[in-house]
Structures are given as C-alpha cells and as structure tokens.
Amino acid sequence: MVFERKQIQLETLGEYLRQIRQELRLSETEVAERVSVRPQFIRALETGSFKELPSEVYVIGFLRRLGELYSIDTAALIAQFKKELVIQGKLKQQPTDPQMALRALVKKIVVTPRLLSTALGVLFLLVTVVYIFWEVSAINKLPALDIIQPQDRQEIANSYVLVKGKTDPGMTVNINGQGVYVDEDGNFQAELGIQSGPRDIQIDAQNRFGKIVTKTVEVIGQQQADLPSGVQLRLDFSGDADVSVAVDNQESQQFSFHQGDSKVFMATSKLEISTSNAGLTKATLNGQTIGLLGRAGEKLVNIPFFADNTTTTASSTRN
Numbered sequence: 001m002v003f004e005r006k007q008i009q010l011e012t013l014g015e016y017l018r019q020i021r022q023e024l025r026l027s028e029t030e031v032a033e034r035v036s037v038r039p040q041f042i043r044a045l046e047t048g049s050f051k052e053l054p055s056e057v058y059v060i061g062f063l064r065r066l067g068e069l070y071s072i073d074t075a076a077l078i079a080q081f082k083k084e085l086v087i088q089g090k091l092k093q094q095p096t097d098p099q100m101a102l103r104a105l106v107k108k109i110v111v112t113p114r115l116l117s118t119a120l121g122v123l124f125l126l127v128t129v130v131y132i133f134w135e136v137s138a139i140n141k142l143p144a145l146d147i148i149q150p151q152d153r154q155e156i157a158n159s160y161v162l163v164k165g166k167t168d169p170g171m172t173v174n175i176n177g178q179g180v181y182v183d184e185d186g187n188f189q190a191e192l193g194i195q196s197g198p199r200d201i202q203i204d205a206q207n208r209f210g211k212i213v214t215k216t217v218e219v220i221g222q223q224q225a226d227l228p229s230g231v232q233l234r235l236d237f238s239g240d241a242d243v244s245v246a247v248d249n250q251e252s253q254q255f256s257f258h259q260g261d262s263k264v265f266m267a268t269s270k271l272e273i274s275t276s277n278a279g280l281t282k283a284t285l286n287g288q289t290i291g292l293l294g295r296a297g298e299k300l301v302n303i304p305f306f307a308d309n310t311t312t313t314a315s316s317t318r319n
Contacts, residue, residue, distance in 0.1 A: 013080045018046040020070045035065040050088055143171045143205040144186075145213045150201075155220045156194055159287030163217075164189040167205040174204045193288045194221040231267040231307050232286050239280035246272040246302075271305045 021031055028046075032039040041062070044052040053059050060078050067074030148164040150156065163175055169186045172179065180190045192201065198220050206212045235243065237257040244252040247267045252274070255263070259280075265271055275281045278294025285305055294300055 012048055013077065013084055014046040014048040016080075017066065017070075017077075020072065021046075024070065031066070031069065034069055035062050037062045037065075048084065048088075050085055056082075056085065141207075142211050143207045143213050144168050145203065145205040145215055147203060147215055147217055150217060150219050152217050153220065154217075155222055157222050159193060159195075160191045160284065160289055161194050161201070161219055161221075162189060162191050163201060163203065165203060168207070170208070172206045174206075176202055191284070191289050194219065196221045231269065231271050231305055232264065233266075233271050233273070233305050234262060234264045234284040235273070236262040236282045236284070237280055238282070239277065241280050242276040243281070244274040269307060273303045273305065274301045275299070275303075 021028075026034075028039045028042045032042050041053060041059075044050070045059070059081065063077045063081060064074050067077050144167055146166045148166065150161055150163065165173075165188055167173060167182065167186045167188065169182070169184055171182060171186065173182050173188050174180070175190050176192065178190075180188050182188045198218055201217045201219060202214060203217070204212055204214050235257075237259060239259050241257050243255045243257060245255065245265050246252040247265065248270055249272075252272070257263070265273075273283075273293075275293060276299055277296070278298040278300045279292055279296030281293045283290040283293055283305075286307070293303065
C-alpha cells in the first residue's frame with residue numbers, strides 16, 4: 001500500500017493517515033507511543049489542524065517514523081504535508097467574506113456635514129445615557145465596608161484597641177460617632193480607649209448620597225493591671241515634626257520624628273511638650289487616647305501633661 005494509490009480515493013493527508021491507522025487496528029495513543037510523539041499531534045495531523053502541530057522540522061521527523069510504522073512511502077507523506085501546509089497558509093491570509101463586505105460598505109459611505117452632525121448627536125446621546133445610568137447606580141449603591149480588625153468578640157489586653165478597615169474611596173467613616181480619616185484607597189484606622197469588660201464598636205460608612213452601611217464589633221477588655229504612678233505619654237507621628245520634651249521641670253530635650261515614628265516619655269509628675277506640627281502629633285496619656293494635639297501646621301509650645309490626665313495649654317502659635 002503506497003500513498004499515491006490511496007491519494008486518488010482520499011482528499012487529504014489526514015484522511016489517508018487515519019484510514020491506514022484504522023486498517024492496522026491501532027489507536028491514536030498506540031501510534032503516538034510507537035513513534036514517540038504526543039497523542040494530540042496524531043489527532044491534529046489526521047484532522048488537518050496543522051496550527052496545533054509543532055515546527056515543520058519536528059513534524060517531518062515524526063512523519064518519517066509514521067511512514068516506517070505504516071510501511072508507506074515516507075517521501076510522499078512529507079510532500080503532501082508541505083503542499084497542504086502551503087494551502088492552509090494562503091487561506092489564512094485571504095480576507096473573509098464579512099471583512100470584504102465591511103470594506104465595501106465603508107467605501108460607499110460618504111462623509112457629509114449632515115452625517116457628521118447626526119453621528120455627533122448619537123454619540124452625545126449615548127454619553128448622556130451612560131452618565132445618567134452611572135449616577136442612578138451610584139445613588140442606589142451602598143458603600144462597601146470591611147472591618148479588618150478587631151474581630152468580633154476579640155479579647156483586648158491593652159488599654160486601647162486599634163480599629164482598621166476598608167471602604168470605597170471618598171466615603172465618610174465614623175467610629176462610635178467620631179469621624180476618622182479615610183485615605184485615597186479607602187483605608188482607615190483609629191485607636192479607641194477600652195476598659196475591662198465588653199464594649200461595642202460601631203463603624204458607619206456613608207456616601208455622598210446619604211446611603212449608610214453600619215457594622216458593629218464587640219470587643220472584650222481584659223482586666224488591666226494598675227498603671228504605674230506618674231505620667232506616661234506616648235506620641236505617634238503621621239509626618240515630620242520637631243519636638244522638645246521637658247521631664248519634671250528639667251531642661252528640655254530636642255527630637256526629630258518622621259511619619260510612622262512613635263515614642264513613650266515618662267515623668268514622675270509632669271511632662272511639657274512642644275511640637276512644630278500639632279496636626280501630625282497624636283498623644284496617648286496613661287493609656288487613654290487623647291488624639292491629635294491640634295490642627296495641621298499648628299505649632300504648640302510648652303503643653304503640660306499631668307498624672308491626673310488633665311492638660312493645660314501654656315501657649316500656642318500658628319506657623
């Protein structure tokens with residue numbers, strides 16, 4: 001049995017190879033094992049799916065092994081493969097009928113002022129409809145609100161709890177009725193003082209249309225050990241600030257802090273703090289969160305902190 005005799009009866013190389021394999025009662029997997037190729041390559045060759053085959057050199061190699069296995073003319077197999085490969089390449093380059101029809105249609109279109117005006121009107125109408133649809137969707141859409149920490153019923157060993165979450169950018173967030181800062185990515189966080197026992201933390205996210213989402217998390221404060229007597233002041237910085245600290249009326253010490261820095265100062269009876277930017281300086285006194293010491297850019301001088309959690313402003317000036 002040779003390729004030339006079968007070629008008269010069969011139209012393609014794939015049909016010829018499939019018939020030979022079936023006459024020999026071999027499966028695609030068995031042939032693939034004997035010629036050391038993947039079964040999908042045998043299937044692609046028999047169905048004429050040449051784009052699923054590896055490079056031409058590789059295909060010619062296993063066509064030779066197929067010819068030896070099937071006892072047929074190997075040269076004729078390779079010649080027919082190259083012939084059909086060229087035909088498929090030319091067919092791929094030819095434009096499809098829809099492409100030709102579209103080109104013909106474009107050639108018939110004549111751009112006139114009236115046509116241009118109509119097209120602009122339709123475009124404006126579509127833009128208006130999309131904008132209205134977006135506005136209506138925004139009005140009806142509830143803000144996203146994800147509480148990252150704390151977890152519900154989480155036990156808190158410290159005197160404060162850090163609340164962190166994420167919402168949609170541009171939302172207004174309140175924690176237990178107090179507004180908190182939301183960054184451009186929708187992230188927010190705040191510290192709340194906590195005593196022993198259960199406490200509910202309510203987080204609200206509101207969009208500009210008044211739609212509100214509320215989530216409540218319960219935390220449990222563990223019994224706190226008695227705080228040491230005296231003054232313990234923690235300062236956290238959200239930006240660059242120069243700070244001077246006087247401990248128990250001693251000579252002031254100068255410090256420079258940057259975003260993310262924090263430091264704890266301790267005194268027996270009194271601490272006096274000066275900061276170049278009160279809006280970037282947050283204070284926690286004896287475990288109780290005081291918050292930012294002032295407005296952004298505001299300079300504070302000689303602010304006293306006492307053991308009884310009271311503060312008195314000696315003087316303050318703005319930059």
